[in-house]
Amino acid sequence: MTEQPPAAEVTLLRRGRSARIAWLCLGLVLVGIGFIGVFIPLLPTTDFLILALPCFARSSPRLELWLLRHPRFGPALVAWRERGAVPRHAKLASWLGMAVGFGLFCWAVRPSWVLALIVAAILVGCATWVLRRPS
Structure with a gap:
Protein backbone atom coordinates (compact mmCIF):
# COMPACT_ATOMS: atom_id res chain seq x y z
CA MET A 1 0.00 0.00 0.00
CA THR A 2 1.44 3.38 -1.04
CA GLU A 3 1.18 6.57 0.97
CA GLN A 4 -1.05 9.28 -0.53
CA PRO A 5 0.49 12.72 -1.15
CA PRO A 6 -1.05 15.67 0.72
CA ALA A 7 -4.09 17.29 -0.90
CA ALA A 8 -2.14 20.46 -1.83
CA GLU A 9 0.40 18.37 -3.76
CA VAL A 10 -2.34 16.43 -5.57
CA THR A 11 -3.95 19.68 -6.67
CA LEU A 12 -0.64 21.02 -7.93
CA LEU A 13 0.08 17.80 -9.81
CA ARG A 14 -3.19 18.23 -11.71
CA ARG A 15 -2.19 21.69 -12.91
CA GLY A 16 0.05 22.02 -15.89
CA ARG A 17 3.72 22.71 -15.38
CA SER A 18 3.59 25.95 -17.39
CA ALA A 19 0.65 27.25 -15.34
CA ARG A 20 2.49 26.54 -12.07
CA ILE A 21 5.60 28.31 -13.39
CA ALA A 22 3.53 31.33 -14.46
CA TRP A 23 1.83 31.54 -11.02
CA LEU A 24 5.20 31.15 -9.31
CA CYS A 25 6.79 33.92 -11.40
CA LEU A 26 3.87 36.25 -10.77
CA GLY A 27 4.04 35.51 -7.03
CA LEU A 28 7.76 36.21 -6.94
CA VAL A 29 7.33 39.50 -8.81
CA LEU A 30 4.59 40.56 -6.39
CA VAL A 31 6.75 39.66 -3.37
CA GLY A 32 9.63 41.60 -4.91
CA ILE A 33 7.48 44.69 -5.40
CA GLY A 34 6.13 44.26 -1.87
CA PHE A 35 9.60 44.15 -0.35
CA ILE A 36 10.65 47.19 -2.36
CA GLY A 37 7.65 48.90 -0.76
CA VAL A 38 9.30 48.42 2.64
CA PHE A 39 11.89 51.00 1.61
CA ILE A 40 9.88 53.30 -0.67
CA PRO A 41 7.23 55.47 0.98
CA LEU A 42 3.68 55.25 -0.41
CA LEU A 43 4.36 51.93 -2.18
CA PRO A 44 2.20 49.41 -0.33
CA THR A 45 3.89 46.28 0.94
CA THR A 46 1.09 44.18 2.41
CA ASP A 47 -1.17 44.67 -0.62
CA PHE A 48 1.35 43.04 -2.94
CA LEU A 49 1.99 40.23 -0.45
CA ILE A 50 -1.77 39.59 -0.20
CA LEU A 51 -1.84 39.31 -4.01
CA ALA A 52 1.14 36.94 -3.94
CA LEU A 53 -0.59 34.47 -1.58
CA PRO A 54 -3.03 32.99 -4.13
CA CYS A 55 -0.22 32.83 -6.69
CA PHE A 56 1.85 30.70 -4.32
CA ALA A 57 -1.22 28.66 -3.35
CA ARG A 58 -1.44 27.67 -7.03
CA SER A 59 2.28 27.07 -7.50
CA SER A 60 4.26 26.55 -4.30
CA PRO A 61 2.63 25.71 -0.96
CA ARG A 62 6.09 26.03 0.61
CA LEU A 63 6.39 29.70 -0.40
CA GLU A 64 2.78 30.33 0.63
CA LEU A 65 3.56 28.92 4.07
CA TRP A 66 6.76 30.99 4.23
CA LEU A 67 4.74 34.16 3.67
CA LEU A 68 2.09 33.19 6.19
CA ARG A 69 4.76 32.42 8.81
CA HIS A 70 6.88 35.51 8.09
CA PRO A 71 7.51 37.24 11.45
CA ARG A 72 6.79 40.76 10.15
CA PHE A 73 4.12 40.28 7.48
CA GLY A 74 2.60 36.92 8.39
CA PRO A 75 0.13 38.11 11.06
CA ALA A 76 -1.42 40.72 8.72
CA LEU A 77 -1.65 38.18 5.90
CA VAL A 78 -3.29 35.58 8.14
CA ALA A 79 -5.76 38.19 9.47
CA TRP A 80 -6.65 39.17 5.91
CA ARG A 81 -7.05 35.57 4.78
CA GLU A 82 -9.16 34.50 7.76
CA ARG A 83 -11.32 37.58 8.38
CA GLY A 84 -10.60 40.13 5.67
CA ALA A 85 -9.21 42.28 8.50
CA VAL A 86 -7.21 45.49 8.10
CA PRO A 87 -5.33 46.79 11.16
Whole structure:
Protein backbone atom coordinates (compact mmCIF):
# COMPACT_ATOMS: atom_id res chain seq x y z
CA MET A 1 0.00 0.00 0.00
CA THR A 2 1.44 3.38 -1.04
CA GLU A 3 1.18 6.57 0.97
CA GLN A 4 -1.05 9.28 -0.53
CA PRO A 5 0.49 12.72 -1.15
CA PRO A 6 -1.05 15.67 0.72
CA ALA A 7 -4.09 17.29 -0.90
CA ALA A 8 -2.14 20.46 -1.83
CA GLU A 9 0.40 18.37 -3.76
CA VAL A 10 -2.34 16.43 -5.57
CA THR A 11 -3.95 19.68 -6.67
CA LEU A 12 -0.64 21.02 -7.93
CA LEU A 13 0.08 17.80 -9.81
CA ARG A 14 -3.19 18.23 -11.71
CA ARG A 15 -2.19 21.69 -12.91
CA GLY A 16 0.05 22.02 -15.89
CA ARG A 17 3.72 22.71 -15.38
CA SER A 18 3.59 25.95 -17.39
CA ALA A 19 0.65 27.25 -15.34
CA ARG A 20 2.49 26.54 -12.07
CA ILE A 21 5.60 28.31 -13.39
CA ALA A 22 3.53 31.33 -14.46
CA TRP A 23 1.83 31.54 -11.02
CA LEU A 24 5.20 31.15 -9.31
CA CYS A 25 6.79 33.92 -11.40
CA LEU A 26 3.87 36.25 -10.77
CA GLY A 27 4.04 35.51 -7.03
CA LEU A 28 7.76 36.21 -6.94
CA VAL A 29 7.33 39.50 -8.81
CA LEU A 30 4.59 40.56 -6.39
CA VAL A 31 6.75 39.66 -3.37
CA GLY A 32 9.63 41.60 -4.91
CA ILE A 33 7.48 44.69 -5.40
CA GLY A 34 6.13 44.26 -1.87
CA PHE A 35 9.60 44.15 -0.35
CA ILE A 36 10.65 47.19 -2.36
CA GLY A 37 7.65 48.90 -0.76
CA VAL A 38 9.30 48.42 2.64
CA PHE A 39 11.89 51.00 1.61
CA ILE A 40 9.88 53.30 -0.67
CA PRO A 41 7.23 55.47 0.98
CA LEU A 42 3.68 55.25 -0.41
CA LEU A 43 4.36 51.93 -2.18
CA PRO A 44 2.20 49.41 -0.33
CA THR A 45 3.89 46.28 0.94
CA THR A 46 1.09 44.18 2.41
CA ASP A 47 -1.17 44.67 -0.62
CA PHE A 48 1.35 43.04 -2.94
CA LEU A 49 1.99 40.23 -0.45
CA ILE A 50 -1.77 39.59 -0.20
CA LEU A 51 -1.84 39.31 -4.01
CA ALA A 52 1.14 36.94 -3.94
CA LEU A 53 -0.59 34.47 -1.58
CA PRO A 54 -3.03 32.99 -4.13
CA CYS A 55 -0.22 32.83 -6.69
CA PHE A 56 1.85 30.70 -4.32
CA ALA A 57 -1.22 28.66 -3.35
CA ARG A 58 -1.44 27.67 -7.03
CA SER A 59 2.28 27.07 -7.50
CA SER A 60 4.26 26.55 -4.30
CA PRO A 61 2.63 25.71 -0.96
CA ARG A 62 6.09 26.03 0.61
CA LEU A 63 6.39 29.70 -0.40
CA GLU A 64 2.78 30.33 0.63
CA LEU A 65 3.56 28.92 4.07
CA TRP A 66 6.76 30.99 4.23
CA LEU A 67 4.74 34.16 3.67
CA LEU A 68 2.09 33.19 6.19
CA ARG A 69 4.76 32.42 8.81
CA HIS A 70 6.88 35.51 8.09
CA PRO A 71 7.51 37.24 11.45
CA ARG A 72 6.79 40.76 10.15
CA PHE A 73 4.12 40.28 7.48
CA GLY A 74 2.60 36.92 8.39
CA PRO A 75 0.13 38.11 11.06
CA ALA A 76 -1.42 40.72 8.72
CA LEU A 77 -1.65 38.18 5.90
CA VAL A 78 -3.29 35.58 8.14
CA ALA A 79 -5.76 38.19 9.47
CA TRP A 80 -6.65 39.17 5.91
CA ARG A 81 -7.05 35.57 4.78
CA GLU A 82 -9.16 34.50 7.76
CA ARG A 83 -11.32 37.58 8.38
CA GLY A 84 -10.60 40.13 5.67
CA ALA A 85 -9.21 42.28 8.50
CA VAL A 86 -7.21 45.49 8.10
CA PRO A 87 -5.33 46.79 11.16
CA ARG A 88 -6.31 50.24 12.42
CA HIS A 89 -2.90 51.72 11.66
CA ALA A 90 -3.20 50.49 8.07
CA LYS A 91 -6.67 52.04 7.78
CA LEU A 92 -5.33 55.36 9.03
CA ALA A 93 -2.37 55.18 6.65
CA SER A 94 -4.65 54.43 3.70
CA TRP A 95 -6.99 57.32 4.52
CA LEU A 96 -4.04 59.68 4.94
CA GLY A 97 -2.51 58.46 1.68
CA MET A 98 -5.78 59.00 -0.18
CA ALA A 99 -6.19 62.50 1.24
CA VAL A 100 -2.60 63.50 0.43
CA GLY A 101 -2.88 61.91 -3.02
CA PHE A 102 -6.10 63.81 -3.75
CA GLY A 103 -4.53 67.05 -2.55
CA LEU A 104 -1.49 66.53 -4.77
CA PHE A 105 -3.74 65.60 -7.69
CA CYS A 106 -5.72 68.84 -7.30
CA TRP A 107 -2.58 70.92 -6.84
CA ALA A 108 -0.58 69.43 -9.75
CA VAL A 109 -3.31 68.74 -12.29
CA ARG A 110 -5.78 71.53 -11.48
CA PRO A 111 -8.66 69.38 -12.75
CA SER A 112 -12.09 70.65 -13.67
CA TRP A 113 -14.58 70.45 -10.84
CA VAL A 114 -16.28 67.52 -12.56
CA LEU A 115 -13.09 65.46 -12.71
CA ALA A 116 -12.17 66.42 -9.13
CA LEU A 117 -15.64 65.33 -8.00
CA ILE A 118 -15.33 61.99 -9.82
CA VAL A 119 -11.91 61.30 -8.29
CA ALA A 120 -13.16 62.37 -4.84
CA ALA A 121 -16.17 60.05 -5.15
CA ILE A 122 -13.93 57.11 -6.06
CA LEU A 123 -11.63 57.84 -3.12
CA VAL A 124 -14.57 58.17 -0.73
CA GLY A 125 -15.82 54.80 -1.96
CA CYS A 126 -12.39 53.25 -1.36
CA ALA A 127 -12.10 54.87 2.07
CA THR A 128 -15.55 53.58 2.99
CA TRP A 129 -14.61 50.06 1.92
CA VAL A 130 -11.44 50.22 4.05
CA LEU A 131 -13.46 51.57 7.01
CA ARG A 132 -15.92 48.68 6.80
CA ARG A 133 -13.22 46.00 6.97
CA PRO A 134 -12.84 44.40 10.40
CA SER A 135 -9.84 45.52 12.45
